[in-house]
Amino acid sequence: MRLIYTPLLTLFCVFSFYTQAQKSTYKISFENAVHHEANVNVIFSELEGENLTVRMSSASPGRYAVHHFAKNIYGVKATDSKGTPLKIMRPDPFSWKIMNHDGEVNLNYILFANRGDGTYSQIDETHAHLNMPATFMFAPTLEDFPMEITFNVRKDLNWKVATQLKETGANMYWAPNLQYFMDSPTEVSDFSIRSFDVDGQTIRFVLHHHGTEEELDTYFENVKKTVLEQKKVFGELPEFDFDTYTFLACYIPNASGDGMEHRNSTILTSTRSLANGGMQGNIGTVSHEFFHAWNVERIRPQSLEPFDFTKANMSGALWFAEGFTSYYTNLILSRAGVITPEQYIKSLNGTFNYVWNSPARQYFNPIEMSYQAPFVDAATSIDPVNRENTFISYYSYGSVLGLALDLSLRAERLNLDDYMKLVWIKYGKKEQPYTIKNLEEALKEYAGTTFATNFFNNYIYKSEMPDYKTLFSKVGIQINQDASKAYSGISLNGQNAIQKNIAQNTPAYKAKLDMGDTILSIDGKKVDGNFKDLITNYKPGDKITVEFERYGIKKNTTLILSSDPTYTISIDDKASKKQLKKRSEWLLN
Known part of the structure; x- marks a missing residue:
């Protein structure tokens, strides 16, 4: 989220100016946390008119789909300044219209919350994990006015408060407006905290977990390496509001794995403890979300400005905002020494194969894949969809395009880091939202018109595949396909049923097999959890008879096997000194 009131001095001027004007004052308490409930009180004061409409958000910063947070609100009551009950009407599923107030509305409601991730809230006796859109009603007419909040913490549980909001007193915090308030997730728990200073700013790592302080110390060293390595890409940290950036990490069994960027903070959730795989498995989310402090929070698409809390938010630039960030996620860890170059190269395989073996590129280019976000970004539906054939995640698509652009630039003795730095200086540092055309023009400025035009025309406005074999060879990396290995296109679950579209x-598509079909036999040989073993006995071009069951009826079809399309990316052990030097410049910086 962009902060409307900058710089920091202006924030305090706004704070002082509005102390006697319209404002929203919140209190939240957790007496019934064991049953996942919070009691919320908000006083809307200095109001104009006779009626006030309040609502729950339908969107959350960093997510692009519609979310119906209002479903978890009940026990709504309102009084005026004298304590007189006020009539409440429901104009729509997301709003409450409070009638005939006297300039003040004192509103109370109960929130049920039991999902700890980057979008929803979770309240129990381990913590109050709060994403603001999922937690607090707001008055749209007051969105430009300050918001104050007091967290009535559970002292019996030793709870404390961590948030990017400005602290104004004991457990009391302030935001200049609705956009900043909604973009400020908060962790209330018995957490541990580590911090370090970088160029006069503080980087805090808040961790709610069941592990040891020694584990946190070890993990925090990798967090520090990651932060400092990312700073090298852009040459500087962003100017964080209140000179502080806060990681809000919950590595607990009752969380749901996620990560979500915000202006001066990020949420990191995982069921993996540091002792049980999280030391390695969770650090990638740290890298991804902190890179967003530049790319998407400040280097921000015009299409997301301003963020609308009443509807889905769509952008065609997510291949860059999310995808290029995904490209840097593991690359940064390699450069920081958190993972080895060999581990990084191996990590490319899954994403690369997912993107370039997908039939979806015939339908959508990266811009149009980005437009699909409202349907896929934690969105829910009950009817079946055909995403296997029509959608490639903009995270993955953008990541492999970022890889291609970086290697292409390095072939010209340039690099993606310096391009990102240019975009930062032209747009992010000034907090001037960009268009996709702006990204193309910046690449022209950095690498020349011909280079930029070719890249955007072929890979952004179209869906063509870069020449990775040539690009990889320049840095001593091999990419191969095994033409002798048979491929069927069938993926079975434990009951021998085809598990996805x-x-x-x-071959399976051409043989008219479909999701849900149960494979019974191949050439008369029973399939009993051994499908892959049976296929290895065949060669590309072989015809096999498949017996399957669909809707309770046994059927047969002929399947003609093809060559396995899987790419294998690996380090070339015979790379020249020149190739090794270029690889080192890329992966070790």
């Missing part, structure tokens, strides 16, 4: 143009 079959990709177009695969």
Whole structure:
């Protein structure tokens, strides 16, 4: 989220100016946390008119789909300044219209919350994990006015408060407006905290977990390495509001794995403890979300400005905002020494194969894949969809395009870091939102018109595949396919049933098999959890008879096997000194 009131001095001027004007004053308490409830009180004061409409958000910063947070609100009551009950009407599922107030509305409600991730809230006796859109009603007419909040913490549970909001007193915090308030997740728990200073700013790591302080110390060293390595890409940290950036990490069994960026903070949730895989498994989310402090929070698409809390937010730039951030996620860890170059190269395989073996590129380019976010970004539906054939995640698509652009630039003795730095200086540092055309113009400025035009025309406005074999060879990396290995296009679950939509143009698709079909036998040989073993006995081009069951009826079809399309990316052990030097410049910086 962009902060409307900058710089910091202006924030305090705004704070002083509005102390006697319209404002929203919140209190939240957790007496019934064991049953996942919070009691919320908010006083809307100095109001104009006779009626006030309040609502729950339908969107959350960093998410692009619609979320119906209002479903978890009940026990709504309102009084005026004298304590007189006020009539409440429901104009729509998300709003409450409070009638005939006297300039003040004192509103109370109960929130049920039991999902600890980057979008929803979770309240229990381990913590109050609060995403503001999922927690607090707001008055749209007061969105430009300050908001104050007091957290009545559970002292019996030794709870404390961590947030990017400005602290104004004991457990009391302030935001200049609705945009900043909604963009300020808060962790209330018995957490541990570590911090370090970088160029006069403080980086805090708040961790709610069941592990040891020694584990946190070890993990925090990798967090520090990651932060400092990312600073090298852009040459500087952003100017964080109140000179502080806060990681809000919950590595607990009752959390749901996620990560969500915010202006001066990020949420990190995982069921993996540091002692049980989290030391390595969770650090990638740290890297991804902190990179967002530049790319998407300040280097921000015009299409997301301002963020609308009443509807889905769509942008065609997510291949850059999310995808290029995904490219840097593991690359940064390699440069920081958190993972090895070999581990990084190996990590490319899954994403690379997912993108370039998908039939979806015939339908959408990266911009149009980004437009799909409202349907896929934690969105829910009960009807089946055909995403296996029509959608490639903009995280993954943008990541492999970032890889291609970086290697292409390095072939010209340039690099993606310096391009990102240019975009930062032109747009992010000034907090001037960009368009996709702006990104193309910046690449022209950095690498020349011909280079930029070719890249955007072929890979952004179209869906063509870069020449990775040539690009990889320049840095001593191999990419191969095994033409002798048979491929069917079938993926079975434990009950021998096809578990997802079959990709177009695969042998299984051409044989008219479908999701849900149960494979019984191949050439008369019973399939009993051994499908992959049976296929290894065949070669590309072989025809096999498949017996399957669909809707309780046994059927047969002929499947003609093809060559396995899987790419294998690996380090070339015979790379020249020149290739090794270029690889080192790329992966070790």
